[in-house]
Amino acid sequence: MLTQMQYDEIMRGYERKRMISRHRAEDAARTVREKIPAYRDIENKITDLAMECAAKVFDGDAGAVARMREEIENLSQQQKKLLADNGFAEDYLEEKHECPICNDTGYTKDGRRCDCLRRELLRVAYHQSNIEEILERENFGTLTYDYYTDSEREKMKGIIDKCREFADNFGSRYENILLYGNVGVGKTFLTNCMAKEILDKGYSVVYFTSMRMFDTLSQEMFGQDEERSWGWQKDIFTCDLLIIDDLGTESVSSFVASRLFDILNERDLRRKSTIISTNLAFGDLGKRYSERNFSRIFGNYTILHPDVEDIRVKRKRSAR
Numbered sequence: 001m002l003t004q005m006q007y008d009e010i011m012r013g014y015e016r017k018r019m020i021s022r023h024r025a026e027d028a029a030r031t032v033r034e035k036i037p038a039y040r041d042i043e044n045k046i047t048d049l050a051m052e053c054a055a056k057v058f059d060g061d062a063g064a065v066a067r068m069r070e071e072i073e074n075l076s077q078q079q080k081k082l083l084a085d086n087g088f089a090e091d092y093l094e095e096k097h098e099c100p101i102c103n104d105t106g107y108t109k110d111g112r113r114c115d116c117l118r119r120e121l122l123r124v125a126y127h128q129s130n131i132e133e134i135l136e137r138e139n140f141g142t143l144t145y146d147y148y149t150d151s152e153r154e155k156m157k158g159i160i161d162k163c164r165e166f167a168d169n170f171g172s173r174y175e176n177i178l179l180y181g182n183v184g185v186g187k188t189f190l191t192n193c194m195a196k197e198i199l200d201k202g203y204s205v206v207y208f209t210s211m212r213m214f215d216t217l218s219q220e221m222f223g224q225d226e227e228r229s230w231g232w233q234k235d236i237f238t239c240d241l242l243i244i245d246d247l248g249t250e251s252v253s254s255f256v257a258s259r260l261f262d263i264l265n266e267r268d269l270r271r272k273s274t275i276i277s278t279n280l281a282f283g284d285l286g287k288r289y290s291e292r293n294f295s296r297i298f299g300n301y302t303i304l305h306p307d308v309e310d311i312r313v314k315r316k317r318s319a320r
């Protein structure tokens with residue numbers, strides 16, 4: 001079910017976590033050495049002791065190791081006291097892992113998969129199968145007008161035609177779509193219809209909810225691991241079709257606003273299509289992600305606004 005590549009990516013995630021905690025611990029040690037010279041002096045003393053001890057053992061002094069251990073124990077007690085006296089927490093210098101069971105390795109001491117790894121594998125597998133299953137159910141073939149009133153049907157027909165056209169012309173015509181409207185008017189359904197058609201033609205399609213996309217990007221970005229950042233970031237910028245679902249549900253920050261601009265701008269330069277769906281009113285998008293960037297970018301989008309009643313409510317009503 002899971003490809004080797006996906007497995008490798010998960011393992012790289014663990015590596016990255018361990019690297020971050022190692023760096024943090026190194027930074028902490030540096031801080032302590034700077035702030036408490038006496039602490040650093042003891043550290044040096046311990047190194048000297050170990051060297052001396054090695055020499056004594058070499059000369060046949062069998063009791064040297066035991067004596068050194070005692071001395072080092074004394075010295076580390078002094079270090080602990082120095083830390084506390086200077087207001088540092090007891091575990092300040094320790095590496096801190098997200099998962100204390102496997103120390104962010106994915107495997108327990110006896111070589112079994114840790115629960116945190118199992119959860120992660122399931123999440124990836126579920127996400128994949130889930131999307132495939134949804135697309136079997138939600139496509140142009142299963143689309144129905146049954147839940148719309150007469151006037152709504154007219155409106156929706158125009159929008160659905162546009163979506164169909166987008167999918168039909170994909171690859172020969174560069175186009176982007178922004179779908180905006182309230183929850184439950186069928187935006188995700190329409191997006192799925194287009195995705196299915198375009199996937200079936202063999203194009204690369206990347207689907208993200210807005211929240212997960214920015215989470216993934218910030219993890220890759222602040223992980224500072226070169227090897228890891230080839231992952232999603234590259235796909236988000238270069239895939240044939242990027243779908244950003246539910247834009248506006250992520251917590252907005254300067255990172256999000258500037259990343260969103262980078263993504264849409266770069267894709268526009270490469271003439272790679274993007275579909276965005278959002279519950280935000282059209283005017284609110286500009287306010288949220290900085291007006292200037294917004295108007296230039298969305299100038300290249302076909303704006304679709306399914307302005308109808310919540311069809312999920314109607315579906316439930318008719319199911320009764």
Ligand SMILES: [Zn+2]
Binds near residue numbers: 100105117
């Ligand atoms: Zn674990």
